[in-house]
Amino acid sequence: MVRLSVNVNKIATLRNARGGNMPNLVQSAKDIEVFGAQGITIHPRPDERHIRYQDARDLKAVVTTELNIEGNPVPAFTDLVLEVVPDQVTLVPDAPDAITSNAGWDTRTHQKHLREIIEVFHRAGIRTSIFVDPDPEMVRAARDTGTDRVELYTESYAQHYGKDPEAAVAPFRKAAEAAAGVGLGLNAGHDLNLDNIRWFREQVPHLMEVSIGHALICESLYLGLENVIQMYLQRLK
Template sequence: MTKLSVNVNKIATLRNSRGGNVPDLLKMVADIEEFGSQGITIHPRPDERHIRYQDARDLKKIVTTELNIEGNPIPKFIDLVLEVKPTQVTLVPDSVDAITSNAGWDTIKNRDFLKEVISTFSENGIRTSIFVDPDNQMVGGAAETGADRIELYTESYAKSYATTRKNAIEPFVNAADLAHKLGLGINAGHDLSLENVAYFKNNIGHLLEVSIGHALICESLYLGLENVVRMYLNKLK
């Protein structure tokens, strides 16, 4: 079964919009795990507009599944990851002012930098993943950095799913096949939803994990958080 890691950034966004501690991020994370999620993902940004750095420290104490911290490996982020020591760190090349992640790494241009960062995390027992577009050259470059996994950036698939899903999935199939041959584990995320996740999972070989946040929280407004988590788990069997 492909594992579901729930990105809880949007819960923190709602909390921060009014101050205080409603909704209680830690309580909701505990509930999400109880509902069956096999991981929790957070993506702290330098301005802490949703997940705060302290949230990462607090979540480390209570997460009982796997904690995945995503982000651009600027010095502040690297220090946080080394302090918290999550199960996995996912390196994402987003700019400081990015609304959301919008591109994968150029693993050729940034190979030396990524190798250095990944080596530091690996020496501390943290599994590493690189956010990449479904491009075989970038997958090949990722394999040369020493990363454990890649996370396929799935926005292009999600945008085209309703009209040309067979064409949309093809580059992801090819990238995943190459990644597996090169010894990389395969994760995926960005705009996956209840509508499109099963088709993606059924066509991508060796898919270990999907990270889903925005769609899952939006769907939960209509259907309820517990129901939605279990609906995703059913589609990922």
């Protein structure tokens, strides 16, 4: 079964809108685990517009499955990860003002930088993953950074799934085979939802974990959080 890690950024966005502690992010994460999710993902940004750095510390104390922290490895982010020591850190090349992640790493151009920061995280015992586009060349080059996994950026799949599912998933199948060919674990995430997740899971080999946040929280407004998590788990079997 492919593991489901729930990104709780949008819960933090809702909390921050009123300045209090409703919804309670920590309790929400605990409930999400009780409902069956196998991990919690957060993506703190420098402006802390949703996840705050303190949230990472608070979640570390309560998450019992897997804590995954995503972000661009600028000094403040790196210091936070080394303080919290999550199970996994996912490196994402997003600009400070980016609304959401919008591209994967060029693992050839940034190979030296990535190798150096991955060595730092490995010394702390943290599994690493690199956010990449579904490009077999970028995937294969990621091996030389020393990373444990790559996470395929799935926005293009989500955009084209409704028109031509086979064409939408084909690049991801090739990227997955490239990852397996060089011994890298495989994650995926971005714009996956209840409509497109089953086909992706069925067609992309070697998939270990998906991270889903925005769509899952939106779907939960209509269907309920516990119910939606169970629906994802069924599709990921």
